[in-house]
């Protein structure tokens with residue numbers, strides 16, 4: 001897909017209903033949203049407000065049922081299966097609350113996985129990319145451990161390494177600190193923050209205000225609608241620069 005000036009993500013009156021048998025359950029209404037490259041966005045809201053549903057649609061794991069979703073100016077509902085699978089393999093990655101690692105595979109093997117199905121990254125580059133991703137999350141000393149021999153925080157950092165190894169445009173993280181103690185949670189958030197500073201767009205779902213404050217923009221959902229969209233938080237880098245000037 002060619003680079004163009006269109007925003008990375010744009011939705012216009014986006015709607016989502018789930019259909020079970022004859023029953024329609026509408027869960028997202030009138031979502032108008034623009035997310036630009038390199039933003040760090042947190043999506044907050046009560047349980048059931050539609051946060052994961054919205055994230056899955058934006059990350060091409062699910063389809064919207066009304067309105068428009070444009071990814072770099074291209075309408076999602078007009079994309080063919082080839083385009084969709086290419087976007088899934090190369091442009092977006094997910095980090096989930098439950099880690100979703102292969103338990104009897106090593107850190108290295110887990111991080112390698114997205115490269116095995118990658119359409120453009122050559123096999124000769126795999127090992128170096130894996131080593132770099134593992135180093136980024138500070139787990140080089142654990143690279144040969146099986147993932148079921150890791151602490152919760154180490155598991156999540158492995159999941160982040162797996163998400164970043166393809167150098168995707170967007171990393172989606174759904175409650176990435178939900179299963180972690182506060183120290184591991186802070187490590188995971190600083191790993192995401194570093195990726196944002198390195199140019200990745202981060203879209204994070206969280207219940208916790210303290211976690212959301214790592215983002216520069218907070219979108220609040222309530223009953224499937226955006227009720228607030230604030231860009232008042234500065235990145236850690238900007239905060240550090242501010243405090244140096246004082």
Ligand SMILES: Nc1ncnc2c1ncn2[C@@H]1O[C@H](COP(=O)(O)OP(=O)(O)OP(=O)(O)O)[C@@H](O)[C@H]1O
Pocket residue numbers: 018019020025027045046047048049050051052053054
């Ligand atoms: N497959 C499905 N079929 C029908 N309804 C669904 C389905 N998946 C989710 N829902 C409903 O859609 C609504 C939004 O769910 P979603 O998982 O997006 O909420 P959430 O904000 O992520 O909640 P949580 O904070 O608990 O993870 C909920 O009312 C949920 O029951």
Ligand SMILES: [Mg+2]
Pocket residue numbers: 051052053
């Ligand atoms: Mg959810």
